[in-house]
Amino acid sequence: MTDISYPTKDIRLAVDCIIFGFSGSELSLLLIHRGFEPEKGLWSLMGGFVKDDEHLDESPRRVLKSLTGLDDIYLEQVHAFGDVGRDPGGRVVSLTYFALIRKETEDEVLLDEHDARWFPITDLPELIFDHQEMVKSALKQLILKTRIQPIGFNLLPEKFTLPELQSLYEAIYGRRLDDRNFRRRILSLGILEKLEEKEKSNSKKGAYLFRFDKTAYDALREDAAKMNVFLTLF
């Protein structure tokens, strides 16, 4: 939350966004520099108050649009934080959402205006209030969800290489994966469409580009649902 007015003594409802991005081999978070008291100078999640006539899930969309210029962001509600006194300005209950965005699609000018910066998830600055805890729970949810739903693709360009995809999983899970096993596993699911093109910016040989095949995934998921069985992607 960045809004500094706390008009009533009643509970106010805010949203805070944990914005994940990925590039190279690093998972990172978009944070904004807090230019006012309290806790001026620290960093915080992007947030805002929920409007009276606004659908809950619209609220983070509006906030993200204002920060990045982007629509169509993958968003998932994480948790409501409501300790009395968590926000020194009054009783604010904050709903957190994590967002997955494709870095380099965001609007640099808007980011600058908000004094926003990307930080590697492994090296975050000090955050205001309970935002550290919010990040932690969002990351946990991202990890769990990634295992069972193909949401990671929202962090990659539409076309991506297998080494890129592997790096992403490694960044999310925080551990190295065996390339051969990774390939075999992810390809065996049949949810990746191999393209003819190669991406040559990372190597001389070039790596084949793939695209996520939503239709194939939906079929896979339906099969699993029919048998009341758990689907694990990786």
Place this chain on the structure above:
Amino acid sequence: MTDISYPTKDIRLAVDCIIFGFSGSELSLLLIHRGFEPEKGLWSLMGGFVKDDEHLDESPRRVLKSLTGLDDIYLEQVHAFGDVGRDPGGRVVSLTYFALIRKETEDEVLLDEHDARWFPITDLPELIFDHQEMVKSALKQLILKTRIQPIGFNLLPEKFTLPELQSLYEAIYGRRLDDRNFRRRILSLGILEKLEEKEKSNSKKGAYLFRFDKTAYDALREDAAKMNVFLTLF
């Protein structure tokens, strides 16, 4: 939510509890009969408004205490529901919590006073507002969580038999499990302490009682955490 007053035009924050219980071989939900308009005569989740100076997680505890007389209930926050117009009485954002309680520990008199009744999860009555959706998401979370954390024990007495435990998992997952495989798997984790006593109410031979061994589980979980690896219970 059962409170019928909506004092302001601003967003009000409520909690609704999805109360799971287990007995025999059935997972069930505790619902209350709605005695006033709108939607009088239907059934609803137990709920209430969050108080101005109340810690969020305290709110469902208070609500549950008033309904069942119980403290020390396993509670987990699920999701915030905030469609504009989801509650015809005003803008109410409702936070849902699922609760796991040991049936037969609850206070019958209080339940009667609230016109509360247990319903099998497979055969629920019509619910008010979006409570159906709330139940669905809570059940989904229960299923997912059960796989990776030993929360099911909160639905069983402290001492339980393996057939009981298996029935519980079957009820939660909604499918039959092989007894031999179930036993092998759950025992191999080493998180159950076998007692000398037998429980004879379900069979002539009697089944050994077990107790959840939290210490062993914590050690197991820590090992998994160290290796950044996923822990699956069943």
Place this chain on the structure above:
DNA sequence: GCAAAAGTGTTTTGTCTACACCCATGA
């Protein structure tokens, strides 16, 4: 021709599945 990343296969190990019979006891 060499450095750097992409791509490929096999063996071993362990885990999950499927499946059928004996045991203990109260009635």
Place this chain on the structure above:
DNA sequence: TCATGGGTGTAGACAAAACACTTTTGC
């Protein structure tokens, strides 16, 4: 003695883990 639920073992299928070398090509 029989009906009922509790308890056990094994073989085969499958999936995961471990592991090393070849390919391509820009420089």
